[in-house]
């Protein structure tokens with residue numbers, strides 16, 4: 001899955017660079033995307049023309065192991081992308097949300113999203129008011145799994161020309177089925193955007209028609 005996702009993303013990046021000379025991505029964190037991003041970073045691309053925004057982030061100090069930025073920097077920092085970090089170290093987090101929102105592009109070439117077993121995506125957490133946020137492009141949520149979060153909201157995610165879902169692990173199987181059914185009872189089912197591509201590993205997708 002990581003290999004397929006990296007190849008697909010590389011093609012999208014090349015196409016955007018050929019068409020407009022720049023490419024804008026919004027990337028998620030968590031655990032799933034790092035294998036894809038490590039493969040992507042090994043490819044020969046005009047990285048200096050690629051701008052990467054964060055889909056979400058933990059409110060935690062710079063360098064924290066739980067921060068998505070820590071992994072993004074470790075993998076993509078060395079290839080020279082323009083990495084736009086969410087300002088979660090700011091003493092005024094509401095103002096930091098506003099600043100990040102102002103800097104967002106009108107369109108992303110690709111918004112990459114993960115899926116939690118509970119149906120969360122980005123830091124749009126089930127039951128949190130942030131799920132219904134339709135005015136602000138960037139907002140705070142949580143505490144969730146021990147930390148407050150900063151996240152792109154649904155209207156910001158909808159700026160994706162393409163939404164790339166990357167889903168890994170057996171525990172995601174029920175949530176994946178709900179996402180594919182367009183179930184609006186989970187935050188992931190509320191995401192809109194252009195084309196949506198779902199890449200899932202065998203554990204998440206379950207047995208195929210032949211049972212294999």
Ligand SMILES: O=C1O[C@H](COP(=O)(O)O)[C@@H](O)[C@H](O)[C@H]1O
Nearest residue numbers: 028029030031032114115116122
């Ligand atoms: O908390 C988070 O979880 C989701 C899902 O992560 P995954 O590793 O289970 O795919 C992720 O997309 C989000 O960015 C992250 O902050």
